[in-house]
Amino acid sequence: xxxxxxxxxxxxxxxxxxxxxxxxxxxxxxxxxxxxxxxxxxxxxxxxxxxxxxxxxxxxxxxxxxxxxxxxxxxxxxxxxxxxxxxxxxxxxxxxxxxxxxxxxxxxxxxxxxxxxxxxxxxxxxxxxxxxxxxxxxxxxxxxxxxxxxxxxxxxxxxxxxxxxxxxxxxxxxxxxxxxxxxxxxxxxxxxxxxxxxxxxxxxxxxxxxxxxxxxxxxxxxxxxxxxxxxxxxxxxxxxxxxxxxxxxxxxxxxxxxxxxxxxxxxxxxxxxxxxxxxxxxxxxxxxxxxxxxxxxxxxxxxxxxxxxxxxxxxxxxxxxxxxxxxxxxxxxxxxxxxxxxxxxxxxxxxxxxxxxxxxxxxxxxxxxxxxxxxxxxxxxxxxxxxxxxxxxxxxxxxxxxxxxxxxxxxxxxxxxxxxxxxxxxxxxxxxxxxxxxxxxxxxxxxxxxxxxxxxxxxxxxxxxxxxxxxxxxxxxxxxxxxxxxxxxxxxxxxxxxxxxxxxxxxxxxxxxxxxxxxxxxxxxxxxxxxxxxxxxxxxxxxxxxxxxxxxxxxxxxxxxxxxxxxxxxxxxxxxxxxxxxxxxxxxxxxxxxxxxxxxxxxxxxxxxxxxxxxxxxxxxxxxxxxxxxxxxxxxxxxxxxxxxxxxxxxxxxxxxxxxxxxxxxxxxxxxxxxxxxxxxxxxxxxxxxxxxxxxxxxxxxxxxxxxxxxxxxxxxxxxxxxxxxxxxxxxxxxxxxxxxxxxxxxxxxx
DNA sequence: CTCCCCACTCTTTTT
DNA sequence: GAGTGGGGAG
Numbered sequence: 001x002x003x004x005x006x007x008x009x010x011x012x013x014x015x016x017x018x019x020x021x022x023x024x025x026x027x028x029x030x031x032x033x034x035x036x037x038x039x040x041x042x043x044x045x046x047x048x049x050x051x052x053x054x055x056x057x058x059x060x061x062x063x064x065x066x067x068x069x070x071x072x073x074x075x076x077x078x079x080x081x082x083x084x085x086x087x088x089x090x091x092x093x094x095x096x097x098x099x100x101x102x103x104x105x106x107x108x109x110x111x112x113x114x115x116x117x118x119x120x121x122x123x124x125x126x127x128x129x130x131x132x133x134x135x136x137x138x139x140x141x142x143x144x145x146x147x148x149x150x151x152x153x154x155x156x157x158x159x160x161x162x163x164x165x166x167x168x169x170x171x172x173x174x175x176x177x178x179x180x181x182x183x184x185x186x187x188x189x190x191x192x193x194x195x196x197x198x199x200x201x202x203x204x205x206x207x208x209x210x211x212x213x214x215x216x217x218x219x220x221x222x223x224x225x226x227x228x229x230x231x232x233x234x235x236x237x238x239x240x241x242x243x244x245x246x247x248x249x250x251x252x253x254x255x256x257x258x259x260x261x262x263x264x265x266x267x268x269x270x271x272x273x274x275x276x277x278x279x280x281x282x283x284x285x286x287x288x289x290x291x292x293x294x295x296x297x298x299x300x301x302x303x304x305x306x307x308x309x310x311x312x313x314x315x316x317x318x319x320x321x322x323x324x325x326x327x328x329x330x331x332x333x334x335x336x337x338x339x340x341x342x343x344x345x346x347x348x349x350x351x352x353x354x355x356x357x358x359x360x361x362x363x364x365x366x367x368x369x370x371x372x373x374x375x376x377x378x379x380x381x382x383x384x385x386x387x388x389x390x391x392x393x394x395x396x397x398x399x400x401x402x403x404x405x406x407x408x409x410x411x412x413x414x415x416x417x418x419x420x421x422x423x424x425x426x427x428x429x430x431x432x433x434x435x436x437x438x439x440x441x442x443x444x445x446x447x448x449x450x451x452x453x454x455x456x457x458x459x460x461x462x463x464x465x466x467x468x469x470x471x472x473x474x475x476x477x478x479x480x481x482x483x484x485x486x487x488x489x490x491x492x493x494x495x496x497x498x499x500x501x502x503x504x505x506x507x508x509x510x511x512x513x514x515x516x517x518x519x520x521x522x523x524x525x526x527x528x529x530x531x532x533x534x535x536x537x538x539x540x541x542x543x544x545x546x547x548x549x550x551x552x553x554x555x556x557x558x559x560x561x562x563x564x565x566x567x568x569x570x571x572x573x574x575x576x577x578x579x580x581x582x583x584x585x586x587x588x589x590x591x592x593x594x595x596x597x598x599x600x601x602x603x604x605x606x607x608x609x610x611x612x613x614x615x616x617x618x619x620x621x622x623x624x625x626x627x628x629x630x631x632x633x634x635x636x637x638x639x640x641x642x643x644x645x646x647x648x649x650x651x652x653x654x655x656x657x658x659x660x661x662x663x664x665x666x667x668x669x670x671x672x673x674x675x676x677x678x679x680x681x682x683x684x685x686x687x688x689x690x691x692x693x694x695x696x697x698x699x700x701x702x703x704x705x706x707x708x709x710x711x712x713x714x715x716x717x718x719x720x721x722x723x724x725x726x727x728x729x730x731x732x733x734x735x736x737x738x739x740x741x742x743x744x745x746x747x748x749x750x751x
Numbered sequence: 752c753t754c755c756c757c758a759c760t761c762t763t764t765t766t
Numbered sequence: 767g768a769g770t771g772g773g774g775a776g
Contacts (some may be wrong), residue, residue: 059766088766113765188766223766256765356763358767376763412752419752542766560764582763600764623761624767 015039016277022243023268027307028606029283041074051078055213059220061545087669091195109185109403110539123175142169147189148225149258184402192227210238221246280308285314291638292605316644318613325620333366351555351567355580377557387504398467399531404437412494422453443556477515559604570608575616576629601634701750708749
């Protein structure tokens with residue numbers, strides 16, 4: 001014995017329960033990663049499971065990397081044949097092998113959100129959609145949600161009924177899909193959707209992966225959406241060894257389609273599921289934990305649990321209110337500088353968390369002047385920068401000539417005298433022939449009206465062909481260097497704006513070293529370093545993946561990015577009504593929106609190990625204008641006795657602080673009274689709020705009943721599955737055959 | 752074809 | 767406040 005002795009009772013139970021479905025409700029800081037890694041070790045070493053048969057899914061590459069490292073340390077040999085990966089990269093890996101069966105090339109391109117936006121703009125233009133009236137963003141959101149719910153364009157159209165806007169979305173969705181396919185590209189959602197489709201249609205492929213992944217583990221399960229759920233469900237349906245770990249209180253991705261019902265209803269999906277709660281927190285002090293508990297208690301729809309800790313109370317939470325965001329930043333930066341100077345802490349002991357990326361700017365300024373090393377996670381992704389996208393587009397063009405977006409991006413970058421008129425002519429020609437943009441370019445001499453542009457187009461294709469040939473024998477980094485050299489990309493940047501060019505060139509250097517790092521990694525793993533491989537790697541990285549615990553810098557990031565991390569001293573900045581909780585959530589009629597913000601607050605508080613500082617400002621600049629905000633309602637949910645407002649303030653500041661403390665106290669008494677009242681109300685209302693029955697209503701038909709559908713006519717219900725938000729009903733229609741649909745959409749009528 | 756200026760929108764969060 | 771797109775001049 002040995003490694004399993006260090007676990008507490010619940011943790012050990014979770015580790016030892018290896019067969020059948022298992023839900024681990026792991027509160028913040030309760031050691032869930034420990035459980036997962038030990039469970040993997042246990043499977044291999046004690047149960048004799050082949051590492052090859054284990055799949056562990058995480059949300060970020062960073063989490064995957066950490067888990068892999070920790071498993072490596074626990075298990076001796078064989079750990080590298082365990083699949084530890086994110087949903088997205090697991091899907092890519094599967095699709096690279098089998099997507100041919102769905103009619104795509106295996107060297108498909110992955111479109112990031114920028115590419116999606118560009119494509120959507122094109123689509124709107126093609127369909128003559130007035131983008132003043134309907135925003136591309138709206139379409140992208142609708143399409144993405146449809147994909148998350150596994151609704152095809154055709155189904156979307158059927159379900160739109162006579163709704164004008166929905167029909168418009170259906171048109172756009174359909175064309176968008178068509179264009180993606182034509183470009184041999186998949187967007188983020190497609191990676192999951194296509195994999196599910198592959199499994200649904202190719203029984204042998206599904207069987208292959210079911211046999212391979214006999215033990216499946218999913219981390220951060222509360223943030224899975226419907227496609228991800230379906231993917232996991234279908235993969236695990238043969239051996240049923242599915243272990244999911246999550247915390248419904250930390251579900252913060254509803255806006256991205258995460259379906260909190262996946263975790264709340266797990267026991268209904270998997271009837272024989274074992275449920276284990278991990279409630280002992282090893283991370284934070286008692287005061288921090290009590291604050292977190294006090295806040296989250298205000299949410300209604302949650303699994304009942306209370307975190308406790310054997311750690312001491314620790315210091316009180318610090319709270320400060322400032323006049324401006326500027327003062328707020330100054331205080332925090334000064335506070336960090338002070339504790340580092342006193343050698344109490346290092347820079348990387350501190351993290352500043354905020355609601356919106358825009359808040360990082362003020363801090364950045366202060367850190368630069370204070371000469372303190374810092375790292376901002378998120379914001380503009382490295383790979384979304386213009387110069388990086390340009391150069392990657394060259395690589396993409398070489399790799400997949402069908403990626404029209406990439407080709408069009410670089411055709412005149414650096415400027416080579418190919419203007420919009422020529423591009424449009426080529427585009428029209430390509431569209432009329434149903435060939436790709438690049439293919440049209442290669443036949444440029446056949447394009448009517450191209451005139452003097454011909455020579456320029458031909459020299460462009462010659463250039464690309466030359467790179468394609470080079471790609472066969474050159475390493476990726478050499479190819480990249482050659483492209484930069486020969487196209488004169490750097491000179492063109494310098495001509496444009498010498499000042500900006502400097503930063504951009506630095507980024508280009510970083511890109512080259514990233515390519516080199518990729519090649520090195522491939523070398524270590526005995527894999528060929530391919531162009532496609534690098535592009536794929538790049539498409540799936542999140543900014544958080546680059547966070548390095550060994551570097552000594554202060555970390556700044558949004559609360560969303562902070563999930564899964566922990567720091568000795570955390571600063572929660574901008575705790576103001578209208579900012580956090582966001583204005584959107586306050587004005588929304590959906591009460592759940594505020595609850596999601598509160599969960600976000602809970603996530604923020606529980607990131608702190610020893611110290612937690614809460615700050616807000618009375619006024620701040622938002623979008624160029626000054627906003628006046630009251631302090632966040634979440635602050636008022638924290639018991640006053642846990643909070644100190646500090647005495648280091650002189651004069652008027654001090655008075656203000658005292659006044660505030662009084663208000664805090666008053667508010668607190670009020671909220672407590674209100675909360676006591678609410679608890680009673682919730683208790684009384686609970687039966688009606690059961691999550692077992694989606695949307696609170698049940699169906700008036702059951703299996704075997706005859707029903708009528710608006711489009712499909714009459715049929716017999718052959719199955720009803722309780723899905724996330726809704727029932728999934730299978731109906732055998734007399735005419736069109738068997739269809740699966742969501743009850744809320746389908747509006748079936750019992751006959 | 753390119754450059755420059757103006758107006759407009761955006762921001763809540765991201766794999 | 768910044769980044770983007772559109773329109774107009776050269």
